[in-house]
Amino acid sequence: MAHRESKRPLVSVVMVLHNDADTAVRAIESVLNQSFEDFELVVADCASSDRTPSICERFHDRDIRVEYIHLDTDNLAVGNHTALCAARGSYVMMLRPGDWLGGGLLYDVMPFMRANDLQLAIPTQSFDVYSGRNHERSSSVTTFNTMTWKTAADFHHAVGELLMLGVLDDPFGMIIDADVMRSFVLSHMSEKPLDVVIACLERVERAGVFAGPSYHVTRQVPAALSFDPDRYPSCEREHTELLDLFRSWGFDLDAEEMEPVYRRYLFDVISCIDNACIGHSSVSSVERTQRVQDMLDDEATQRAVQRMSHAAREFGCMYKPMAKKNAAACCMGSRLREVARISHIPLGPIVR
Known part of the structure; x- marks a missing residue:
């Protein structure tokens, strides 16, 4: 050129x-x-x-x-x-x-x-x-x-x-x-x-x-959310890269410096759960629940849940079922969040 x-x-x-x-x-x-x-x-x-x-x-x-x-x-x-x-x-x-x-x-x-x-x-x-x-x-x-x-x-x-x-x-x-x-x-x-x-x-x-x-x-x-099976693996990969970056700066033992990485990841996991639970797809409800369970059982998710226990309220109705690894309750929470979003019901702190 x-x-x-x-x-x-x-x-x-x-x-x-x-x-x-x-x-x-x-x-x-x-x-x-x-x-x-x-x-x-x-x-x-x-x-x-x-x-x-x-x-x-x-x-x-x-x-x-x-x-x-x-x-x-x-x-x-x-x-x-x-x-x-x-x-x-x-x-x-x-x-x-x-x-x-x-x-x-x-x-x-x-x-x-x-x-x-x-x-x-x-x-x-x-x-x-x-x-x-x-x-x-x-x-x-x-x-x-x-x-x-x-x-x-x-x-x-x-x-x-x-x-x-x-x-x-x-x-x-x-x-x-x-x-x-x-x-x-x-x-x-x-x-x-x-x-x-x-x-x-x-x-x-x-x-x-x-x-x-x-x-x-x-x-x-989009009017209809589409289920993306690659969403959580991508989210986990990005989290690992950010952790590696912060650790390379010597922050791995500083809880305050590392907190934003874990907070971001936990919000991303909730987004992935929403996608798995309410995303438009031919995937059965059993498979959806199992995918959410796999996310909850992941070591990275549970580490982030533990790191953010002091700020549980930030994650609304999703934090407790995530901490308890309760996939069914997480799916119910995602549906509640979706109902609140499309109906404009002001349930902010509960379903955010």
């Missing part, structure tokens, strides 16, 4: 698409409409069969800042790898095709990042959730004060809190030093977003969070 501009941009915004015609225009325009101009937008299309290629070509033809890569594979890991390798900026931001940048985000956050010589910056994130059932919308915004950490040790102590805020679940919206990103990307090709985050956390020494214009995360909740 021949670049149309010889000047190296300060930041590369990278987006990988596959049949994303319904959302690509807003995402692309949110970048091109930024008042900050020292950027390139690298768009990789992974064998889309809808209007996505024509949309990309149109933006590429009209704006010199848009670099377009067409791939003959629908493998998004290949798309991410190719786009990130093509990015020329000193910094990289990954943009999910359904997400978009708030006005002025790059204009505000890039001077902050450069003035503090940061390798990683996390802007305010707004989470916009849409329901496929009735199109209702809920929004929440991460709340933190602008802050920087100038040493690896200081940043490591802050990671637990950022983990619980949900801003470290994936790399989208983060602005990352390109050398840090490439040190992982050139040797790995992963579809797992958390793998990229962990790789960056292992390498970053200077980081910050910035309270300003938001990176908008758009999530579409």
